[in-house]
Amino acid sequence: MTILETNSLSIWYGEKQAINNVSVKIAKHKVMAIIGPSGCGKSTLLRTFNRMNDFVPDMRVQGEVLFQGKDIFSRKIDPVEIRRRIGMVFQRPNPFPKSVRANIVWGPKVNGYTGDMNELVESSLKRAALWDEVKDRLDDSALNLSGGQQQRLCIARAIAMQPEIILMDEPCSALDPRATSRIEDLIGELRSSYTIVIVTHNMQQAARVSNELLFFYDGELIESGETKKIFTNPAKARTQDYITGRFG
Amino acid sequence: MSRRKLREKIFHFFAFSFSWLSVLVLLLLVWSILRDGLHVLKPHFFTSFPSRFAAKAGIYAPLIGSLWVMTLTAIISIPIGVSTALYFEEYAPKNRFADLLQINIATLAGMPAIIYGLMSLAVFVRYLGFERSVLSASLCMSLLVLPTIIIxxxxxxxxxxxxxxxxxxxxxxxxxxxxxxxxxPAAVPGIMTGIILALSRAMGEAAPLILLGALSYVAFVPKSIMDSYTVLPVQIFNWVGRPQEAFHDLAAGAIIVLIVFLFALNFGAVIIRSRFQRYK
Known part of the structure; x- marks a missing residue:
């Protein structure tokens, strides 16, 4: 079942076109990886899905982005509502300069969550595989955690909003290999409950964590399909060149 | 010794001497004020009104006056200044008009205080009819500190x-x-520093308030914001202008009080900063 799709989507930053006529379908409860060389538009596409691009001055969108069948760029849609339902994890861990607990609680609180906060903190941290490491220091500063723990806290923070989709923008690029592999394991566990779209630079990572793959080059979608199939038998020469490391 | 190493030594020497030179000058100033003023800091100095007789004179009126004016100035300028800054940074469209306003604010920050005094005399005292009151003085001081706070x-x-x-x-x-x-919350430490700097400047300002009727013989303290007043710097200015030596010592005493005030302000800022930086 498709949860998110784009139809002939093009995006410009001023004169520069970042995304050119892209149509993709993202299936529910799958991990979709977006790969491609730097500047190919993969982060732009990701940030379009939760309308984080709105903050870029003179950004222009053409075409549609449908989330559960509704165009998220329609006038009737409140972008804040979209961001509540589509969470995001950023390239560099960016916990709030507050306690571990406050990091989890802030999003639900500003959105009027009235349930049991302690329970929410515990369940979110457990799902992000961080609970055992931080349960005794929930009131310590989140900035005292290691980089990998901070990134898992950011994932827990996104989970606490009970989103339908989690967008991850190169979530491991600032982490060491051990922390990276923990996050990759976590992504594997999360896909049963969430749809995950992950942008990555790392092809092995895309191969390890994703079910499906989008390969972008210069703002265009070159190839899409099952990860296994693309890695073993790419249809396009350019995809073949990229995944074998001939450029990028 | 290589030429680059020599240059390094020379540069180091100059950087060191000039920085300590200013510290030295400051210490000299503080020492000379303490020498003249410490002996006048007796209880009656704080509880007496100004007098023709140096031995009886005190800073009760200007001390309370300064407290009134600074408190009211803070109440007026902090909310306006911080909201303006937030509007500029978070909401205002980035266009030529915003740039123009920005340049004007920067220019205002460098304006001589006396200009604010003249303008306040015309607008607050005369036109709005606030008279020579604590309110007029505080509005003038608010105008004076706003650009600094905003920036x-x-x-x-x-x-x-x-x-x-x-x-x-x-x-x-x-x-x-x-x-x-x-x-x-993340910006509060920096904002606090700006506010304290701006208020400290206002606290030591005499010129505009002389225009706004900060009297030097005030035998009462303000009971409301519409009352007349005097402030420490004006009192100091007045005492320094007297020929008798004894009044100069009183001025030194009042300067010590002013300095202690400023220290207290800065210390308060440090406390607020550390509270907000608990998670770092």
Whole structure:
């Protein structure tokens, strides 16, 4: 079942076109990886899905982005509502300069969550595989955690909003290999409950964590399909060149 | 010794001597004031009104007057200054008009205080009819400190990392929630520093208040914001102008009180800063 799709989507930053006529379908409860060389538009596409691009001055969108069948760029849609339902994890861990607990609680609180906060903190941290490491220091500063723990806290923070989709923008690029592999394991566990779209630079990572793959080059979608199939038998020469490391 | 190493030594020497030179001058000034003024700091100095007789004179009226004016100035200027900075940084469209306003604010920050005094005399005292009152003085002081507060607050709001904002927006927060929940708390230490600097400047300002009727013979303290008043710097100015040596010592005493005040302000700022930086 498709949860998110784009139809002939093009995006410009001023004169520069970042995304050119892209149509993709993202299936529910799958991990979709977006790969491609730097500047190919993969982060732009990701940030379009939760309308984080709105903050870029003179950004222009053409075409549609449908989330559960509704165009998220329609006038009737409140972008804040979209961001509540589509969470995001950023390239560099960016916990709030507050306690571990406050990091989890802030999003639900500003959105009027009235349930049991302690329970929410515990369940979110457990799902992000961080609970055992931080349960005794929930009131310590989140900035005292290691980089990998901070990134898992950011994932827990996104989970606490009970989103339908989690967008991850190169979530491991600032982490060491051990922390990276923990996050990759976590992504594997999360896909049963969430749809995950992950942008990555790392092809092995895309191969390890994703079910499906989008390969972008210069703002265009070159190839899409099952990860296994693309890695073993790419249809396009350019995809073949990229995944074998001939450029990028 | 190589030529580069020699240059390094020379540069080091100059940097060292000039920085300590200013410290030395400051210490000299403080020492000379303490020498003249310490002996007048007796209880009756704080509880007496000014007098023709140096031995009976005190700073009760200007001390209370300064407290009134500074408190009211803070109440007026901090909310206006911080909101203006927030508006510029978070809401205002970035266009030529905004740039123009920005340049004007920067220019105002460098204006001589006497200009603010003249303008306040015309607008607050005469036109609005506030008379030569605590209110007029505080409004004038607020105008004086606003540009500094706005610029400092803008600087610290701008310095809040973009990824903190992104994190907050990505959790479905409204802009006001991002601003009040994340940006402002992160910017408070810097904003506080700006406010303290600006208020310290206002606290030592005499010129505009002389225009606004800060009298030097005030035998009462203000009971409301519409009462007349005097402030410490005006009193100091007045005492320094007297021929008798004894009044100069009184002025030194009042300067010590003013300095202690400023220290207290700065100490308060340090405490507030450390409270907000608990998670660092």
């Amino acid at each position: 400092a607050a803008q600087g610290s709001i701008r310095a809040v990392p973009i990824n903190l904002r992104e994190a907050a927006f990505a959790l479905g927060a409204r802009r006001y929630q991002v601003v009040f929940g994340q940006v402002l």
